[in-house]
Amino acid sequence: MSITEIMNHSVISVRPDRTLRQVKEILRIKRISGLPVVDSSRKLIGIVSIEDIIKALEGGYIDDTVENRMTKDVVSIESTATLKEVIEFFEKWSYGRFPVVDGEKRLVGIVTKNDVMMALLAKLGLVYLHDERRREVLDSPEYFARSLLTGERLDKSGADFYFSIDYFDINLAGVGASKLRQFLLSKGVDEKTARRVSIATYEAETNVVIHSGSTGAIYCFIKPESIFVRVEDTGKGIEDVELAMREGYSTAPDYVRELGFGAGMGLANMKRCSDNMIVMSKVGAGVVVEMEFLRGREAKG
Amino acid sequence: MKLSEILSEVKAKVLVGEEKIDQLEFEYIAASDLMSEVLAIARPSMVLLTGLTTPQVVRTAEVVGIQAVVIVRKDSVPSETLEMARACGVVLAVTKMTMFEACGRLYNKNLKPVWGA
Ligand SMILES: Nc1ncnc2c1ncn2[C@@H]1O[C@H](COP(=O)(O)OP(=O)(O)OP(=O)(O)O)[C@@H](O)[C@H]1O
Ligand SMILES: [Mg+2]
Numbered sequence: 001m002s003i004t005e006i007m008n009h010s011v012i013s014v015r016p017d018r019t020l021r022q023v024k025e026i027l028r029i030k031r032i033s034g035l036p037v038v039d040s041s042r043k044l045i046g047i048v049s050i051e052d053i054i055k056a057l058e059g060g061y062i063d064d065t066v067e068n069r070m071t072k073d074v075v076s077i078e079s080t081a082t083l084k085e086v087i088e089f090f091e092k093w094s095y096g097r098f099p100v101v102d103g104e105k106r107l108v109g110i111v112t113k114n115d116v117m118m119a120l121l122a123k124l125g126l127v128y129l130h131d132e133r134r135r136e137v138l139d140s141p142e143y144f145a146r147s148l149l150t151g152e153r154l155d156k157s158g159a160d161f162y163f164s165i166d167y168f169d170i171n172l173a174g175v176g177a178s179k180l181r182q183f184l185l186s187k188g189v190d191e192k193t194a195r196r197v198s199i200a201t202y203e204a205e206t207n208v209v210i211h212s213g214s215t216g217a218i219y220c221f222i223k224p225e226s227i228f229v230r231v232e233d234t235g236k237g238i239e240d241v242e243l244a245m246r247e248g249y250s251t252a253p254d255y256v257r258e259l260g261f262g263a264g265m266g267l268a269n270m271k272r273c274s275d276n277m278i279v280m281s282k283v284g285a286g287v288v289v290e291m292e293f294l295r296g297r298e299a300k301g
Numbered sequence: 302m303k304l305s306e307i308l309s310e311v312k313a314k315v316l317v318g319e320e321k322i323d324q325l326e327f328e329y330i331a332a333s334d335l336m337s338e339v340l341a342i343a344r345p346s347m348v349l350l351t352g353l354t355t356p357q358v359v360r361t362a363e364v365v366g367i368q369a370v371v372i373v374r375k376d377s378v379p380s381e382t383l384e385m386a387r388a389c390g391v392v393l394a395v396t397k398m399t400m401f402e403a404c405g406r407l408y409n410k411n412l413k414p415v416w417g418a
Contacts, residue, residue: 170357171355171356171357171381173357173360174357174360174361174364175360177364178360178363178364178389181363181364191366195345195364195365195366198364198365199340199364199365202340202360202361202364203337203340206336259353259355259357260334260335260336260351260353260355260357260358260361261335261336261337263335263336263337263338264337265335265337265338265340265341266337268341269337269340269341272341
């Protein structure tokens with residue numbers, strides 16, 4: 001994997017003649033913690049971070065220009081770097097982000113630790129994040145705002161389909177998935193893809209109803225090449241996702257089993273039906289399942 | 302095999318979708334009491350045999366595109382389940398026969414399992 005697949009291409013930068021006060025506003029509005037500085041030919045000449053802004057506020061020079069206060073010997077990564085090299089960079093330097101430049105030192109992107117992690121997650125298809133790193137992701141406001149699969153910011157209000165799993169009656173489980181199937185067919189999505197999507201969504205939805213002890217939501221985005229589904233809940237969460245993924249593992253109580261659930265096959269089904277899947281959970285905070293279905297393809301296995 | 306023949310083979314009474322039983326034909330049968338299993342093995346062109354009578358059975362069938370469900374070892378089916386079948390356009394039938402016997406009879410008639418088919 002090359003860095004261009006991981007990095008954020010739409011990097012926000014600033015010109016050296018701007019003031020630190022203006023930078024402060026950009027950081028605040030865009031909710032980021034640093035900005036690369038570029039000259040008129042987009043060549044990288046420095047970087048300003050939130051720490052620089054804090055110092056400027058304390059030192060009373062917030063109206064000074066970026067050029068005077070930026071860090072000039074900025075560490076950047078070449079766009080030809082590999083994922084392995086990027087990881088080594090993060091190990092070597094303690095910075096949280098690196099600007100990415102082309103052969104002529106022109107800024108082409110920016111890469112953060114988070115981007116690297118998300119790229120790895122997407123690559124592996126399914127990963128359970130452990131301890132520190134997991135907490136880092138879950139505690140960040142990004143948890144519910146960013147896609148685990150693509151790393152992209154999710155505009156949930158722009159979802160093509162939304163269903164609120166706001167009921168606790170097991171007899172209703174699957175209503176959302178069934179609606180989603182109808183919706184996809186009405187949008188001209190082919191039968192087979194619609195079927196895979198609805199099976200996997202049905203499993204995820206019933207899990208929310210049966211196991212989460214809470215409510216949740218289904219979001220679906222129809223893309224030209226794929227269907228993207230995210231099912232999330234704010235319930236009790238899964239302690240050990242790896243274990244839960246194992247076919248046959250179930251904590252369903254007897255009354256649920258009598259209704260035909262609790263075979264411990266749900267997550268395995270989702271994995272099989274989708275082309276990419278990530279399950280992330282934090283005990284006490286809920287579960288997020290994201291799945292991607294490439295259109296016009298048969299299910300795996 | 303015609304659905305009407307399949308149903309008479311297992312002595313099933315049609316509860317919903319009577320008008321379709323002469324039109325539909327099936328080659329495959331699956332028997333399961335587990336929703337996730339149905340979701341895992343199902344293909345649209347099969348009849349589902351199950352011991353469950355919950356509306357869930359019908360919804361599961363609908364999600365995978367199963368058009369006919371036979372409930373075994375029962376006299377009757379709850380009205381919510383019937384309503385669900387009507388709403389989804391799924392044929393629903395019930396028989397007092399045990400799962401074992403129903404499967405045995407249909408297997409004898411050369412209907413095929415979905416596994417490895
Ligand atoms: N949204 C969730 N919230 C809390 N726990 C969950 C959630 N989803 C899954 N789990 C846990 O993971 C286990 C495995 O889930 P999976 O869907 O594979 O099987 P199941 O729901 O128990 O049975 P089946 O899906 O076959 O009916 C569950 O038994 C439960 O312990
Ligand atoms: Mg489940």
